[in-house]
Amino acid sequence: MSILDKASDSSAVLLKKGVDDEAALQRSCPCGSGKCYSECCAPLHAGVAVAQTAEQLMRSRYSAYVFKLADYLAQTWAEKTRPVEISFEENLSWQKLTILQAHKGRAKDKKGSVTFCAEFQQGLERFRMTEKSRFERDKQGCWVYVDGEFY
Numbered sequence: 001m002s003i004l005d006k007a008s009d010s011s012a013v014l015l016k017k018g019v020d021d022e023a024a025l026q027r028s029c030p031c032g033s034g035k036c037y038s039e040c041c042a043p044l045h046a047g048v049a050v051a052q053t054a055e056q057l058m059r060s061r062y063s064a065y066v067f068k069l070a071d072y073l074a075q076t077w078a079e080k081t082r083p084v085e086i087s088f089e090e091n092l093s094w095q096k097l098t099i100l101q102a103h104k105g106r107a108k109d110k111k112g113s114v115t116f117c118a119e120f121q122q123g124l125e126r127f128r129m130t131e132k133s134r135f136e137r138d139k140q141g142c143w144v145y146v147d148g149e150f151y
């Protein structure tokens, strides 16, 4: 069963466990993949699919920041570097994600890194950050975020 099949018959699950906004499921995914959210990051957020690559996990974590899904961010954060509490800045809104480079992190890899640029707005100002994130597989074999280097 592909992620697509799972997504289409599990809108209820997606709504229950992920974003509680039905309209968001039909809109384009915030990660910028060009797909709609229900066919992209939503199945990952709802726990009905797992990221196959580090880049896919990276995208889904960006979308999780957009939707303020603290549980998903915690789940996909390596135990050794995971913060005790994940908080979101009140007046910050994520605007755009651009993947610049992915190194390894494919289905057959155990580690990988993804360099990306994220644009966000805070108050009236727009900012841009570039980070190289490192990922590895946890004990269950799922991709998790380890840490990042800023540029």
Ligand SMILES: [Zn+2]
Pocket (backbone or CB within 6 Å): 029, 030, 031, 032, 033, 037, 040, 041, 042, 059, 060, 063
């Ligand atoms: Zn997505």
